[in-house]
Amino acid sequence: xxxxxxxxxxxxxxxxxxxxxxxxxxxxxxxxxxxxxxxxxxxxxxxxxxxxxxxxxxxxxxxxxxxxxxxxxxxxxxxxxxxxxxxxxxxxxxxxxxxxxxxxxxxxxxxxxxxxxxxxxxxxxxxxxxxxxxxxxxxxxxxxxxxxxxxxxxxxxxxxxxxxxxxxxxxxxxxxxxxxxxxxxxxxxxxxxxxxxxxxxxxxxxxxxxxxxxxxxxxxxxxxxxxxxxxxxxxxxxxxxxxxxxxxxxxxxxxxxxxxxxxxxxxxxxx
Amino acid sequence: xxxxxxxxxxxxxxxxxxxxxxxxxxxxxxxxxxxxxxxxxxxxxxxxxxxxxxxxxxxxxxxxxxxxxxxxxxxxxxxxxxxxxxxxxxxxxxxxxxxxxxxxxxxxxxxxxxxxxxxxxxxxxxxxxxxxxxxxxxxxxxxxxxxxxxxxxxxxxxxxxxxxxxxxxxxxxxxxxxxxxxxxxxxxxxxxxxxxxxxxxxxxxxxxxxxxxxxxxxxxxxxxxxxxxxxxxxxxxxxxxxxxxxxxxxxxxxxxxxxxxxxxxxxxxxxxxxxxxxxxxxxxxxxxxxxxxxxxxxxxxxxxxxxxxxxxxxxxxxxxxxxxxxxxxxxxxxxx
Numbered sequence: 001x002x003x004x005x006x007x008x009x010x011x012x013x014x015x016x017x018x019x020x021x022x023x024x025x026x027x028x029x030x031x032x033x034x035x036x037x038x039x040x041x042x043x044x045x046x047x048x049x050x051x052x053x054x055x056x057x058x059x060x061x062x063x064x065x066x067x068x069x070x071x072x073x074x075x076x077x078x079x080x081x082x083x084x085x086x087x088x089x090x091x092x093x094x095x096x097x098x099x100x101x102x103x104x105x106x107x108x109x110x111x112x113x114x115x116x117x118x119x120x121x122x123x124x125x126x127x128x129x130x131x132x133x134x135x136x137x138x139x140x141x142x143x144x145x146x147x148x149x150x151x152x153x154x155x156x157x158x159x160x161x162x163x164x165x166x167x168x169x170x171x172x173x174x175x176x177x178x179x180x181x182x183x184x185x186x187x188x189x190x191x192x193x194x195x196x197x198x199x200x201x202x203x204x205x206x207x208x209x210x211x212x213x214x215x216x217x218x219x220x221x222x223x224x225x226x227x228x229x230x231x232x233x234x235x236x237x238x239x240x241x242x243x244x245x246x247x248x249x250x251x252x253x254x255x256x257x258x259x260x261x262x263x264x265x266x267x268x269x270x271x
Numbered sequence: 272x273x274x275x276x277x278x279x280x281x282x283x284x285x286x287x288x289x290x291x292x293x294x295x296x297x298x299x300x301x302x303x304x305x306x307x308x309x310x311x312x313x314x315x316x317x318x319x320x321x322x323x324x325x326x327x328x329x330x331x332x333x334x335x336x337x338x339x340x341x342x343x344x345x346x347x348x349x350x351x352x353x354x355x356x357x358x359x360x361x362x363x364x365x366x367x368x369x370x371x372x373x374x375x376x377x378x379x380x381x382x383x384x385x386x387x388x389x390x391x392x393x394x395x396x397x398x399x400x401x402x403x404x405x406x407x408x409x410x411x412x413x414x415x416x417x418x419x420x421x422x423x424x425x426x427x428x429x430x431x432x433x434x435x436x437x438x439x440x441x442x443x444x445x446x447x448x449x450x451x452x453x454x455x456x457x458x459x460x461x462x463x464x465x466x467x468x469x470x471x472x473x474x475x476x477x478x479x480x481x482x483x484x485x486x487x488x489x490x491x492x493x494x495x496x497x498x499x500x501x502x503x504x505x506x507x508x509x510x511x512x513x514x515x516x517x518x519x520x521x522x523x524x525x526x527x528x529x530x531x532x533x534x535x536x537x538x539x540x541x542x543x544x545x546x547x548x549x550x551x552x553x554x555x556x557x558x559x560x561x562x563x564x565x566x567x568x569x570x571x572x573x574x575x576x577x578x579x580x581x582x583x584x585x586x587x588x589x590x591x592x593x594x595x596x597x598x599x600x601x602x603x604x605x606x607x
Contacts (some may be wrong), residue, residue, distance in 0.1 A: 009448075011456035025462055070293060077286055085591045087294045090301065093585055095540040098578045102304040103564060104306070110316050111305055128306025136436070142296070147600065196441065201328045203449040206542040210560055226451045231458075231547060238455060245452040252447050266438060 009249075016243035022236025035243035045244070047218070048225035051133060055208075055221060056201040057077035059140045063197060064190065066141070067148025072182075074149070075156045085150070092146035103139040121200045129218035136211050136219055143207065144200065148193050155189040156182070202252050224247055290459070301582065307575035308332070309444045312563060315572045331576035334489060335562075340394040354385040398558055404470060405554040411474045412538035413531050416485045420530065421479070425490030425515060429498070436491060440493055442483035452479060454547045461548055473545055477538050487503055488599070492526030493519070528597025539584070555581045 019029040039045050074084060077136070106113040107127055117125045127135065140251060165182055173182065183190070205223040212219040220228070226248065231243020273447040306325075307315050314325040329344040341347060358378050365374025379390065386406060390399060399536060425439060457476050461467040496519055520527065542556045553561070563574045 005458075008456035010455045011459060012452050015455065015459065020430055025459065035449075063281060073286060073290055073293075076486060077290060077450050077495040080287075084290050084294060085597055089589060089593070089596065090586070093536055094441075094582055095542075095559050095585070097542050098581055099300075101559065101574065102300045102578050105307070106300055106303060107574070109527045110318065110320055112299075112322075114321050115320050134430050146297075150597055152602040154597070157601075174584075196446075199443075201565050203447075205450060206556075208538075209542075210563075223449055226449070227543070230451065230455055238459070241451070242455055244369050244451060245455060249452050252449065256447055260440060260443065 007125075012242045012245055012249075016246050017241055018239045020238040022231060022238055024232075025238070029036045032238070035240045036247070038240060039243050039247065044225055049219050049223045050074040051219060052222045054201065055137060055140065055204065056198060058137050059144065059201050060194065060197045063145040063148045067145050068152050068186075070145070070149040071152035071156055072178075074153050080220050085153075088149060089146045091174075092144065094143075096143065096206040097210045099143050100139060103135075103142070104211050104234070107135055127216070129156060132212065133219045134220050136208055139207065139211065140201070140204065144197060148197065151189055152186055155186045157206070159185050191259065191262060195256070197257060198259070200250065202255065203248075212254050222251075246257050282333055304575045305577050308579045309570055310572055312572055315575075330582070331572035333578065335398055335574045335577045336396055337394055340396075350389070350392060354381065357381055389475040398555075401555050401558040402551045404552060408470055408473050408477070408545075409535055409552035411470075411537040412477045412481070412536045415474065415478050416481050416528065416534045417431050417489075419482060420489045421520070422528070423486045423494050425519070427486065428493035438483070438487045442487040445483045445558070450543050454544055457544075458547050466602075468549050470549075470552065472548050473541075473552075473554070474538075476544050477541060478567065480544075481534055481537055485534060488530045488533075489523075489526065492523045492530075495526075496522050525595055525598065528592065529595045532584045532588065532596055534587070534601060535588070586595060 009266055017030065017032055019031045019034070025044055070088065074081060074088075077084065084112070107125075109126075110112060114125045163185075164177060166197065167177055203223055203228065204221055208221050209221065209224050209227065212224065220246070225243045228239050229244060230236065247262050303575045308331050309327050309329070310321065310325050311328050311330065330339070333339050333341050333385055336347075358381050361374055361377045361381060365371040365378070368374055386403060389395065443519075453476070457472070458467070461472045466472045476589050500522070501519055503516040505511065509517065539554075540556060541554070542560070545554045545557050546560075555577075557575045559574065562570055562577060
């Protein structure tokens with residue numbers, strides 16, 4: 001099993017140092033760090049990096065905040081809770097490419113949301129390179145928020161009632177409760193959800209690939225860019241694609257090291 | 272516990288209104304797609320969306336699943352309804368019987384046979400083959416992942432000093448890695464071994480990327496089972512394997528179901544691996560995306576019908592297993 005995971009990484013590193021084309025996979029030519037320098041000189045790489053950072057930077061905080069709000073609402077309701085949970089979970093478990101397709105259809109010509117936007121702005125609405133990035137971000141928030149919601153909801157179930165009663169006697173309001181009792185209680189969970197969400201947002205592929213397609217290259221994330229470089233039927237540069245993959249791996253670990261350290265410490269502390 | 276006790280009637284109404292608003296936001300895209308899938312093309316691509324009173328048709332489903340070859344779609348409905356009733360009946364018997372497991376295997380057999388003989392009754396399109404691929408890949412991935420995960424998770428929970436934190440870190444680290452860092456080497460290796468474009472290579476790669484997570488999750492469920500229960504079984508003369516199978520696994524069954532659900536979703540929803548490793552032997556997600564690749568409006572209703580079809584099993588899963596799913600998601604977070 002370890003073989004199935006370590007082998008790919010070693011192969012990726014090796015391939016990234018070679019020039020390999022998709023149409024002739026057996027011709028392998030050593031180029032050292034050539035693929036890396038070429039990637040750094042590629043404006044598409046930097047464009048994809050910028051959009052990926054924007055994507056992570058907006059979707060993760062939004063899903064945490066909305067998710068917490070939804071969890072608090074769910075926590076206060078008793079009747080029909082199972083129904084609400086099931087309905088609200090659906091966007092999270094639906095096939096990502098399908099979620100993306102049906103969302104895109106809402107914004108296409110003749111779609112309900114495109115029509116509503118036209119009614120409000122009184123102007124024809126078209127998907128463009130500029131606005132499609134925000135549509136993708138909106139779709140991603142719709143897609144992933146239920147995960148934060150369910151996790152925080154589970155955490156709220158373990159919050160002892162007495163703490164809130166004591167706070168109520170001290171005259172704490174809703175925001176006071178939220179900030180001084182609920183958020184500290186959910187600390188571990190918030191950290192965990194943030195960790196998972198950052199990882200998932202960083203490596204998002206399916207939904208963006210489908211939503212942006214070839215039409216909206218402004219909205220390509222790093223993974224989509226990587227896929228296109230490596231496996232495009234005409235040029236398919238597998239070597240360079242692997243170099244980008246390695247850079248992505250390094251990138252995510254740089255982002256995650258503080259989180260991984262923190263959650264490791266919490267695990268140790270709990271034992 | 273509830274944040275703020277004894278809500279007044281007014282605030283309770285507001286609460287439900289807020290939740291309903293969220294439900295509508297969640298469901299609206301699905302509802303729109305369901306509506307689109309029952310329209311003729313002329314009603315689906317109008318300038319102003321047709322929101323009610325359109326002429327219902329099953330032709331998009333006919334086009335996707337049968338290339339428009341089925342004369343009477345009611346026959347298909349009848350077949351599906353008969354299968355569903357039979358499966359539900361056996362499942363119902365299983366719920367009341369003592370050895371329920373056999374009945375649930377029976378449900379699987381019924382569904383398997385139905386999928387197998389379906390093409391004998393109806394002139395199916397090539398998409399049906401992709402559906403069969405989806406079923407096979409999903410079932411195999413779940414079975415293999417859970418089998419390995421149960422044994423490894425049990426071993427790690429009982430017999431080793433490896434701490435949960437380390438396994439969690441490995442699982443998280445591999446979850447963090449972009450899929451492209453895996454898929455390119457797999458592609459390269461599969462090409463070299465000549466197994467590219469097979470179901471086998473898809474299952475293998477999905478098991479590989481999912482396994483650390485499965486092991487970690489099952490291990491944490493094993494940790495909840497008190498060791499004394501197992502020791503009591505062994506004192507009564509059961510060997511370690513019997514104790515494991517007859518005593519431990521039944522106790523943590525809900526945890527197994529939760530883990531299996533996540534594996535199911537992962538395999539059923541996978542796009543990138545299938546697209547790269549199986550250039551022609553697709554599963555449903557790849558088939559649907561290829562359908563909508565062009566800008567032709569002819570396929571909009573067909574794509575909607577396909578989207579509804581692929582989402583249906585997921586809706587069934589969430590209705591049947593909502594509790595397990597929530598528990599599993601919650602458990603991951605609370606323990607993590």
